[in-house]
Amino acid sequence: MTSPAHEGHGAEELCATGAALYERALREGGVSAPEAQQVPCTADLGLLQPAVDDPERWEPVTPLVALQRLLRRSAERVAEDRRREERLAETFASFLPYGTSAAAETPTLRLISGKDRIVRAIAEELAGAGDQLLAIHPREGHVGPPTPEYELALARDQAFLDRGGRIRTLYPHTLRHAPTVLARYERLTGDVEARTLDEVTERLILVDGAVAFVPANSDRSLALEVRHPALISYLATAFDRLWRLATPMHPLAARLPSPGPVTPRQHAIASLLVEGHTDAVIADRLGMNIRTAREHIAKLAAALGSNSRAQLGYLIARAGILDRAR
Numbered sequence: 017m018t019s020p021a022h023e024g025h026g027a028e029e030l031c032a033t034g035a036a037l038y039e040r041a042l043r044e045g046g047v048s049a050p051e052a053q054q055v056p057c058t059a060d061l062g063l064l065q066p067a068v069d070d071p072e073r074w075e076p077v078t079p080l081v082a083l084q085r086l087l088r089r090s091a092e093r094v095a096e097d098r099r100r101e102e103r104l105a106e107t108f109a110s111f112l113p114y115g116t117s118a119a120a121e122t123p124t125l126r127l128i129s130g131k132d133r134i135v136r137a138i139a140e141e142l143a144g145a146g147d148q149l150l151a152i153h154p155r156e157g158h159v160g161p162p163t164p165e166y167e168l169a170l171a172r173d174q175a176f177l178d179r180g181g182r183i184r185t186l187y188p189h190t191l192r193h194a195p196t197v198l199a200r201y202e203r204l205t206g207d208v209e210a211r212t213l214d215e216v217t218e219r220l221i222l223v224d225g226a227v228a229f230v231p232a233n234s235d236r237s238l239a240l241e242v243r244h245p246a247l248i249s250y251l252a253t254a255f256d257r258l259w260r261l262a263t264p265m266h267p268l269a270a271r272l273p274s275p276g277p278v279t280p281r282q283h284a285i286a287s288l289l290v291e292g293h294t295d296a297v298i299a300d301r302l303g304m305n306i307r308t309a310r311e312h313i314a315k316l317a318a319a320l321g322s323n324s325r326a327q328l329g330y331l332i333a334r335a336g337i338l339d340r341a342r
Contacts (some may be wrong), residue, residue, distance in 0.1 A: 041076040124244035155303040177206030211262030214284035
């Protein structure tokens, strides 16, 4: 009789395969060495051991003895944790007088390193929130089939909405028809609204008017957690002004304002071209990849009859494209 395949798990856990093998060993008086070796948790937990007179056969340790050993091991770990707590308390005793102010107890700025830690920090804040979530997403955060992380984020947002929270999100116009963005709003139910602009700021998450998260480097592997009331007020006001200028996307989509003979997306690109930005900067600021940005620049150049980058800026100005949008 062969045991099922053993799957990886924590060092202190007895999996279903291990439990079944141990039970059979108790019932039959032992199992073969290869079977025991295929399920290492039984030996790690002291449930099976080689027979003295036959190393090729492993015998079960009686349940009472095995339990006593495991409880003793657990008690030793608890005792070590307590000793560690005492050492930490002794070490920090001399530092405590320097950190008694309210400002020291609640840092107004904290740098978080690592995308996983950033996601956890946002999730923890949202788990205890129930008022309003303001967000700015300058680019599509998830592309392709749904991942476990994507599903967890949706479940987190839906739980927030179910508690009576409101979600307001700003995107650039370039993400107005992005499949994963549209799919997000098809699945969320509650007081949720999204709007778009030609161009938005870098990413912002603002929870309950109390804490904000903003990127602290270009690849967003660092984030700044902001709790300073003045900064929170500034960010909320900036969001509100952008929100009033934006065009509704969900739940009731409004038609994008037309700047003239070019599309809204081309108008946004024309504005950045006139300012002298490179293709890479234009793509980043409008939340698209550089190839898509170049395709739109080429279409704009073809529409205006431009043969060079310098001529394109001149033709944009002469055509009055940007003036007509004002």
